Amino acid sequence: EIVLTQSPGTLSLSPGERATLSCRASQSVSSSYLAWYQQKPGQAPRLLIYGASSRATGIPDRFSGSGSGTDFTLTISRLEPEDFAVYYCQLSWTFGQGTKVEIK
Amino acid sequence: QVQLVQSGAEVKKPGASVKVSCKASGYTFTSYDINWVRQATGQGLEWMGWMNPNSGNTGYAQKFQGRVTMTRNTSISTAYMELSSLRSEDTAVYYCARGAYKGDYWGQGTLVTVSS
Numbered sequence: 677e678i679v680l681t682q683s684p685g686t687l688s689l690s691p692g693e694r695a696t697l698s699c700r701a702s703q704s705v706s707s708s709y710l711a712w713y714q715q716k717p718g719q720a721p722r723l724l725i726y727g728a729s730s731r732a733t734g735i736p737d738r739f740s741g742s743g744s745g746t747d748f749t750l751t752i753s754r755l756e757p758e759d760f761a762v763y764y765c766q767l768s769w770t771f772g773q774g775t776k777v778e779i780k
Numbered sequence: 781q782v783q784l785v786q787s788g789a790e791v792k793k794p795g796a797s798v799k800v801s802c803k804a805s806g807y808t809f810t811s812y813d814i815n816w817v818r819q820a821t822g823q824g825l826e827w828m829g830w831m832n833p834n835s836g837n838t839g840y841a842q843k844f845q846g847r848v849t850m851t852r853n854t855s856i857s858t859a860y861m862e863l864s865s866l867r868s869e870d871t872a873v874y875y876c877a878r879g880a881y882k883g884d885y886w887g888q889g890t891l892v893t894v895s896s
Contacts, residue, residue, distance in 0.1 A: 709882075
């Protein structure tokens with residue numbers, strides 16, 4: 677069973693700053709099945725990135741994904757107020773534990 | 781537009797069963813898998829299983845084997861998830877999501893509370 681480990685657990689940043697979130701798999705995986713989600717309190721998760729680097733429909737280009745093998749990254753180039761949320765990586769319905777991006 | 785609309789909140793006693801529905805609209809129901817994911821308060825996302833609405837084939841996470849059943853009614857484009865032998869630890873929001881390897885659309889969530 678593949679385990680996804682996200683880091684850091686919490687990221688404290690200010691609007692306008694760059695956010696870099698990490699997702700590490702316990703073994704090498706196909707990037708085709710790596711996705712990222714955003715979840716705000718009281719809401720369902722929203723798909724941001726699939727196939728490790730493809731933005732989902734309607735997702736702003738400040739969100740980007742990269743990586744291969746065991747290491748994947750979600751980058752938010754300039755944080756907007758609405759970007760403060762919890763982010764999950766997913767591989768074929770196995771989820772990481774999440775990274776909370778909070779306002780510093 | 782694609783929508784997944786789930787049934788309302790439920791309160792159940794330990795040992796009981798709950799059946800949550802997920803009604804799809806805006807696309808061909810039988811063309812996409814439906815997955816079920818749950819989330820306890822303040823916790824992460826936990827995958828429960830998937831169903832192919834066309835064939836009815838299912839696959840369940842090992843943790844839920846023997847307790848979960850996923851079914852569908854194609855005539856009304858609705859998927860169902862039934863969880864039996866409920867215990868307090870099953871208190872969570874249950875989501876349905878469309879897609880085989882990624883959830884591009886999600887239901888709004890159904891809160892299931894298990895309490896005596």
